[in-house]
Amino acid sequence: MPEPLLEVEDLRVTFRSRGGAVPAVAGLSFTLHAGEVLGIVGESGSGKSVSMMSLLGLIRNTNCLVEGTARFQGRDLVSMRDGELRALRGKDVAMVFQDPMTSLTPVYTVGWHIAEQIRAHEPVSKAVARRRAITLLEEVGIPDPARRVDDYPHQFSGGMRQRAVIAMALANNPTLLIADEPTTALDVTTQAQILDLLQRLQRDHGSAIVMITHDMGVVSQVADRVLVMYAGRAVEEGPRAEVFRRPSHPYTWGLLGSVPRVGAERQRRLPTIPGSPVSADAVPPGCPFQPRCRYRHDRCAQRPPLEGPGDHVDACWLPQDQRPELRARVDAVAVAAGDPERGAVR
């Protein structure tokens, strides 16, 4: 087994607030190998973005405390000084953010942005950086890149901007690309194009990708491995096929159950997970999902460890052998709950 690219162990991100310490990420561990695509899924506020941004030192809030270890190519990111981390950002680890409309400085051209990215880490002339910017824009599928390189962000459409942002992120051939909901702000057709682009670039450049999303569809399309987060913790992790075929945590069941199926007969309301996501400052002791779980029992008062057969792990006390049957019952209950609406939906 080669040494992993990124090994996060017991990552904790805590915000000090007037109401006391709020743990946004409470003991997250995962491993990422070179060239692998990890999809991190979870509801808003589950700590997906915060965990990744804390690794890169992008949370400037002075009330934020980051603990644990995160070895990237053998070096711990958490204990790294800001200067070292800055040398790493954009060079070895690049990040693409959610909203391409606001993630570029409006007063500079697209080419300027890419050139800035290149020149931040490589001592090349402006002319060379510009030529490389044109090549990169071409690579991400911007038509007429030699002309569009001098366009301002507002002259690009949303999808094109995200392409430009991706071109910028890839400018220094990072070994790890963190994509924080890169398709959320785009329309569906553009989403598919951007995902295709990311997959193609991932093949060509060989970068590992951490794809943060709340869209199960995105994960099923691009990820090699899936990490499901809830309330700042991993509740399930495993290879994509395993997690989608045999999801083992009740929360994952809920997530998958709430995806509408194209082609299936439309006979009921979409099932939902009852209750609402826990706020980070009110996570119950024990299993964080228990208030919303149909199968809560006495053991749930204790925190379940993340374990399971092989490399498909989950944090749940339910006996492994009964899970398929229990999952089927969840779906049945959801269908029943949707019944009164039947007439209205049809």
Next chain:
Amino acid sequence: MIGFAARRAASAVFVLFAISVLVFLIFFATPGVDPAARIAGRNASPETLAQVRAQFGLDEPLPVRYALMMKSLFWTQDLTSYVNRGTEVIPQVLQAVPVTLSLVLGAAVLWMVLGIVMGTLAAAWRGTAVDPVIVLLGVVGVSMPVYWLGEVVNLITQSRLHDSVFSWVPPLGYVPITESVGQWALHLLFPWLTLSVLYAGIYARVLRAELLGAMGEDYVRTARAKGVSERRILVKHALRCSLIPVVSLFGLDLGALVGGAALLTEVVFGLPGVGRLTFNALQNVDLPVIMGCVMYAAFFVVLANALVDLVYAVLDPRVRHA
């Protein structure tokens, strides 16, 4: 860019025309205001009044009078004062303009530099002791009225400490830059400082707020994720974007000050500028001089705004392409 400039210039000319008509109507067509009675003096006979009207063209219809006024203001440039007979208006204004321009432009450079430096430092050192100190200094600057601060400065530099520390300070007044650059600057030094203190305080506060807002923007996070240094993020990204609203504020202030709003500073420091000229003309209801001053002021306000729009277009590509 050239098309943008041309469009802007055309609209500036139109605004000036509209202002001239408006001012003319206010002073010459307001019921109860009779310039002839003012020129002819108190208790003038109806014959004298009629004579004065004919002499000054005041018996013509309004549009003709407007045209005559504009002709003597811009074309023949021989508009004369109603109060001091024979004194031409244009030379008076032209004499006052360099004084006001010297005062305001010098102060503007000072307050922009001071304001930008203070605002940027305050934003950069937010959370440390530097930020509140700068903000406090700004508040002090804003709270001191120009006439009070100017008098205090005069008291210290011209009287109390004039024999020791400030013996190099020249007496109040104005020396043209064409005569002696050194004396010009020396005479204007304290007026500049006094006028810029107020504006530097305002600009520092505005810029600080803009910067703090900009530092929370997504593009700053992107720049940070690129591995760009904090200083570069502050200057190249946040400051560059925050300057846009500051420039529009600057245009308004500059236009107003050049147009005569620096009156208090001019009076306190004995500078014979446009503000003082307007003030005197208003006291005597000297209509041609008022007309000349207002047109001049309007010209600078419009010019300053046009310039600001141009600078805006340079600073913000979104405006240029709109």
